[in-house]
Structure formats: structure tokens, C-alpha cells
Amino acid sequence: MSLQWYPGHMTKARRQLVEAMPLQDVVIELLDARMPSASENPDIGMLCKNRPCIKVLSKADLADPVTTEAWLRYFASERAEKSNDRPEGRVTAIAIRSDRAADTRARITELCKKLALHPSGPGKTVRAIIVGIPNVGKSTLINTLMERKVAKVGDEPAVTKGQQKVELKTGIHLADNPGMMWPKIEDQTAALRLVLGGAIPDSAIDYESVALFGAEFFIRRHPNVLMARYKLTQLPKDPAALLLEIGRRRGGLRRGGEVDVHKAADVLIHDFRDGALGRISLEVPPGFEEHV
Numbered sequence: 001m002s003l004q005w006y007p008g009h010m011t012k013a014r015r016q017l018v019e020a021m022p023l024q025d026v027v028i029e030l031l032d033a034r035m036p037s038a039s040e041n042p043d044i045g046m047l048c049k050n051r052p053c054i055k056v057l058s059k060a061d062l063a064d065p066v067t068t069e070a071w072l073r074y075f076a077s078e079r080a081e082k083s084n085d086r087p088e089g090r091v092t093a094i095a096i097r098s099d100r101a102a103d104t105r106a107r108i109t110e111l112c113k114k115l116a117l118h119p120s121g122p123g124k125t126v127r128a129i130i131v132g133i134p135n136v137g138k139s140t141l142i143n144t145l146m147e148r149k150v151a152k153v154g155d156e157p158a159v160t161k162g163q164q165k166v167e168l169k170t171g172i173h174l175a176d177n178p179g180m181m182w183p184k185i186e187d188q189t190a191a192l193r194l195v196l197g198g199a200i201p202d203s204a205i206d207y208e209s210v211a212l213f214g215a216e217f218f219i220r221r222h223p224n225v226l227m228a229r230y231k232l233t234q235l236p237k238d239p240a241a242l243l244l245e246i247g248r249r250r251g252g253l254r255r256g257g258e259v260d261v262h263k264a265a266d267v268l269i270h271d272f273r274d275g276a277l278g279r280i281s282l283e284v285p286p287g288f289e290e291h292v
Contacts, residue, residue: 005200006183013178016163017047020175023127025116026052028108030132030141032197033057033095035282036071038190039199043182044131052090052115054108058137060095067281067288068095074285090115101144108145109170127173134179135198142166142176193282198273208243211265214272215239217282225277243268 021027027048032039036057055075060068075093092111096104116126130138143149145168164176181199185191192213195205216239218226223235226242230249236242247253247264254260271277 006181009178010180013180014043014047017044017129017131017177017180020129020163020177021047021051024051024129024175025126026054026112026128028054028056028112028128028130028141030056030058030130030136030138032133032136032199033060033063033068033071034197034280035190035193037283037285038187038193039133039136039197041131041133041180041182044180048131052117053092054111054115055091055093056108056141057093057095058141059098061097061099062275062279063095064279064281067284070288071095071285074288096141098140101147104141104144105147108141109168109172112172113170125171125173127175129175129177131177132179133181133194133199136179138176138179142174145174196269196272196282207269208261208265211243211268212239214268215242218242218268218272218277218280222277222280225280229271229277 029040029044029048036055057063057068057071072093072095075091078091092115094107094111096107112126112128116124130142132138142164146166147169150164150166163178166174166176168174185194191200192210194200195210196214219235219239219242226232227235230246232245236245243261243264244259246267247259247261250264250267252260252263252267272280
């Protein structure tokens with residue numbers, strides 16, 4: 001199975017970003033804290049490489065905190081390897097949580113002013129743009145920074161179709177570019193992580209295959225979580241068996257006792273997306289030793 005998703009409006013989103021970039025002082029790139037590498041669009045990195053960048057690991061309250069700290073250290077070490085006098089070396093990474101809005105506003109405002117291509121001060125307007133893949137939390141962040149709802153938020157990817165521009169109380173001019181995928185995803189494991197996390201619409205995927213991918217990962221890395229969440233007496237032998245067991249225990253039985261595997265897949269996928277399985281990261285940075 002090859003997973004690809006690049007609807008026509010994303011070509012427009014890319015063009016808008018190309019046009020907007022020369023006007024920006026800072027780029028705020030959102031990554032999913034559960035999978036920072038998979039959610040990092042290579043096209044965005046290429047288009048923004050000459051601008052200071054704040055890499056924001058969103059949804060950190062859903063990710064494993066130890067792994068998130070490892071990712072922050074990884075991005076910090078990447079930055080240290082680059083010369084400080086080159087713009088492309090001016091990258092700072094932070095993690096944000098949905099329940100700490102005031103802290104998010106303060107940290108991002110401070111970093112925007114610190115990293116801006118020109119000194120901030122009276123008469124100096126800092127312009128920043130929020131970029132990232134679909135459903136990574138761009139509209140939520142812009143609402144947090146504005147302290148009110150100005151951008152539409154939804155659980156489905158590609159809610160934002162056009163560029164939005166606002167002015168923060170701090171005077172920073174902020175643009176929110178629509179979510180952008182890239183035309184061809186070479187790493188299909190990364191593609192499966194993106195689907196499992198909700199970056200690609202459910203209508204564009206083979207639901208059961210994605211659930212089997214997630215089931216295999218959870219069995220291998222988080223068996224105790226599965227046992228507790230689905231009240232299992234023993235761990236199923238393989239991903240398919242796990243889905244059957246979830247279906248039996250979560251109202252996924254059709255007439256005659258047959259398990260509705262699609263419904264079981266839906267339960268497992270949304271339990272992960274909603275955090276019902278706990279704080280789980282799907283990938284770790286290079287060189288990081290996992291403790292599971």
C-alpha cells in the first residue's frame with residue numbers, strides 16, 4: 001500500500017507561501033510532538049531556509065515527555081552544528097501544550113522578537129508566518145496567540161484553505177498559511193504515522209491497514225497500555241488478533257457474532273489521537289535510546 005495525499009489546493013498553498021516568504025522576519029513551523037520527523041515537510045524547510053525559524057512541537061500533552069525532551073535536545077544540537085552567523089542556523093525548538101496558553105503566548109512572542117531579522121522596537125513591526133502540515137495545530141496556535149477565536153479549528157485536516165493575517169496585542173503581524181503536504185512521500189512508515197496521527201483525511205486512507213500498523217507498534221512498545229485500556233487478560237498474538245479483541249469488547253459485533261473490523265480500527269485510531277491510550281510518541285530522534 002502506497003499512501004499519498006496532495007489535493008489541488010496545496011499547490012495554491014505552496015504558491016502563497018513562496019509569495020509571502022520575502023516579507024517575513026520569522027517562520028513558526030509547527031511539528032507534531034508525537035512524530036516531529038514525519039510531520040516535517042521538506043518543502044517548507046527548503047522555502048524557509050533563509051529565515052530564522054521557531055520549530056514548535058505541538059500536541060506535547062499527547063506525546064511521551066521524555067521523548068519530547070530528547071527531540072528538543074536533538075534540534076538544539078542540530079543548531080549548534082551550524083554557524084551562528086548564518087540565518088539558516090538560527091533555529092530554536094520549543095514544545096507547547098494545549099493547557100498552557102499563557103506560557104505559549106509569552107514564549108513565542110519573546111522568540112519572535114529575539115530572532116527577527118531586524119531589531120524590534122518602536123516603529124519596527126515583526127512579521128511572522130505559521131506553517132506546517134495539515135491538522136498539526138496552526139489555527140489553534142493563532143487563536144491562542146490572539147487570545148480569541150479568529151481561525152476555524154477542526155479535527156479534520158485541511159480546514160484552513162486560505163492565508164489568514166492578524167495583528168497580535170504585542171504588535172507582531174502574524175500570518176497563518178494553509179496546511180501543506182509535499183507531492184510524494186518517500187518514507188511510507190512516516191506516511192503511516194501521519195495517517196495514524198490524523199494529518200491525512202480518513203476518507204483518503206485504508207483504515208484497517210493503518211490500524212494494523214498502529215496495533216503492531218502498540219503491541220511492541222506499549223503492551224501494558226493496551227491491556228489496561230481494553231481490559232485484556234492476555235496480550236493478543238498479533239495486530240489482527242488485537243483488532244478482533246477490541247471489536248468484541250467495544251461494541252463491534254455484527255449480527256451472528258462477526259467482528260466489524262472497521263469499527264474496531266476506528267476505536268484504536270481515535271483512542272490514540274484523543275490521548276486515551278496515554279502519552280505516546282511514534283518516533284524518537286537519531287541516537288536516542290528508547291526505554292519501554
